[in-house]
Amino acid sequence: MVDTLNNWEDGHWIGQTLEVENGVCAVPKKMKTGALAYTDEVRAATDHLYEQVSTFIPKFEWPAYAPLVHAINQLKKQKNAVILAHNYMTPDIFALIGDYKGDSLGLAIEATKTDADIIVQAGVHFMAETSKILCPDKKVLIPSLRAGCSLASSITGDDMRLIKQRYPNVPIVTYVNATADVKAETDICCTSSNAVQVVESLGVPKVIMAPDEFLAKNVANMTDVEIIAWHGRCEVHARFSATDVREMRAAHPGVVVLAHPECPPDVVIESDFTGSTKAMSDYVSDNKPKNVILLTECSMSDNVAMANPDVDFVRPCNLCPHMKRITLQNIYECLRDEKHEVKIPKHIAIKARRAVQRMIDLPPPGKKGHFDPKAVHKDIKVI
Numbered sequence: 001m002v003d004t005l006n007n008w009e010d011g012h013w014i015g016q017t018l019e020v021e022n023g024v025c026a027v028p029k030k031m032k033t034g035a036l037a038y039t040d041e042v043r044a045a046t047d048h049l050y051e052q053v054s055t056f057i058p059k060f061e062w063p064a065y066a067p068l069v070h071a072i073n074q075l076k077k078q079k080n081a082v083i084l085a086h087n088y089m090t091p092d093i094f095a096l097i098g099d100y101k102g103d104s105l106g107l108a109i110e111a112t113k114t115d116a117d118i119i120v121q122a123g124v125h126f127m128a129e130t131s132k133i134l135c136p137d138k139k140v141l142i143p144s145l146r147a148g149c150s151l152a153s154s155i156t157g158d159d160m161r162l163i164k165q166r167y168p169n170v171p172i173v174t175y176v177n178a179t180a181d182v183k184a185e186t187d188i189c190c191t192s193s194n195a196v197q198v199v200e201s202l203g204v205p206k207v208i209m210a211p212d213e214f215l216a217k218n219v220a221n222m223t224d225v226e227i228i229a230w231h232g233r234c235e236v237h238a239r240f241s242a243t244d245v246r247e248m249r250a251a252h253p254g255v256v257v258l259a260h261p262e263c264p265p266d267v268v269i270e271s272d273f274t275g276s277t278k279a280m281s282d283y284v285s286d287n288k289p290k291n292v293i294l295l296t297e298c299s300m301s302d303n304v305a306m307a308n309p310d311v312d313f314v315r316p317c318n319l320c321p322h323m324k325r326i327t328l329q330n331i332y333e334c335l336r337d338e339k340h341e342v343k344i345p346k347h348i349a350i351k352a353r354r355a356v357q358r359m360i361d362l363p364p365p366g367k368k369g370h371f372d373p374k375a376v377h378k379d380i381k382v383i
């Protein structure tokens with residue numbers, strides 16, 4: 001598969017890639033000597049951590065992971081750094097080195113509360129940009145310059161300016177999965193947990209939602225506000241189908257199906273519950289279903305399973321190739337060398353912050369963040 005993703009530093013994410021560089025956890029290269037060897041010191045500092053990831057990492061591979069975990073945790077102390085670990089990170093990153101864990105907005109808000117000097121974003125580029133927008137005085141690093149997003153790369157600042165020319169009186173609600181220059185052209189941002197609430201907060205009869213077509217369609221089914229959608233899609237969630245859900249139910253009678261609202265609307269109709277990654281995680285913790293399927297990125301099930309050992313997870317596996325570009329190895333190198341710093345031109349950052357802050361200032365969405373599978377399906381305009 002040809003990789004057409006541009007370096008994010010030039011501001012143009014025009015492509016996407018399906019190349020996957022590693023699987024469930026990227027097994028680091030085993031070092032027999034030097035700073036990253038599995039020494040007695042490393043063993044003493046890390047062996048108590050192994051239990052958390054024993055389901056995912058075979059014991060014989062632990063000597064390859066432990067030195068990196070130890071080195072990263074030491075670097076964090078030396079440099080007063082924190083790691084923001086998204087729910088889609090592999091369990092080694094999520095459980096062993098993440099200081100704050102959650103969805104993209106939750107992580108960015110946590111970032112504003114930390115007194116750390118350095119933030120390492122264990123996630124994709126738009127998340128690192130959001131952290132930088134909200135924490136302009138901190139050094140924000142991203143471990144891989146190639147950790148993009150098919151949604152973020154589906155729309156540019158120029159596209160937004162054209163939309164505004166074509167629909168001058170219609171406000172634009174932009175999902176946080178967008179670049180800083182797109183956020184800068186938007187009226188207000190939203191996440192998958194507050195999208196309905198944000199749309200209704202504007203008090204207007206019609207809004208444009210970008211860049212996720214399916215999120216926009218799912219929101220349209222939950223509100224009387226007319227929605228016009230941009231045509232972007234998450235390459236991970238768009239792959240789930242209603243047929244998949246029916247086949248999974250037939251293969252696993254009684255299973256509870258939870259979907260993310262980036263999935264197509266017919267998947268939402270077939271599911272028992274639809275909400276953000278946090279809402280799905282909370283659903284499992286609160287309801288403890290015997291058997292559950294999370295229709296989202298693979299690592300999410302792994303991470304929610306760690307916190308709910310009494311729940312059985314059926315794991316349909318759609319990997320996000322962009323998320324999987326973040327590894328223990330490149331987190332270590334990025335923090336050690338303080339490389340791949342996120343920089344956003346000030347005039348863009350100020351405008352983007354306004355749109356993000358306007359969303360943060362809304363009250364928590366509560367049940368407004370859940371999508372009703374029985375909601376009446378509407379056809380909406382897609383541009």
Ligand code: SF4
Nearest residue numbers: 149150234235236320
């Ligand atoms: S899972 Fe989808 S929305 Fe999230 S980073 Fe990957 S491509 Fe983007």
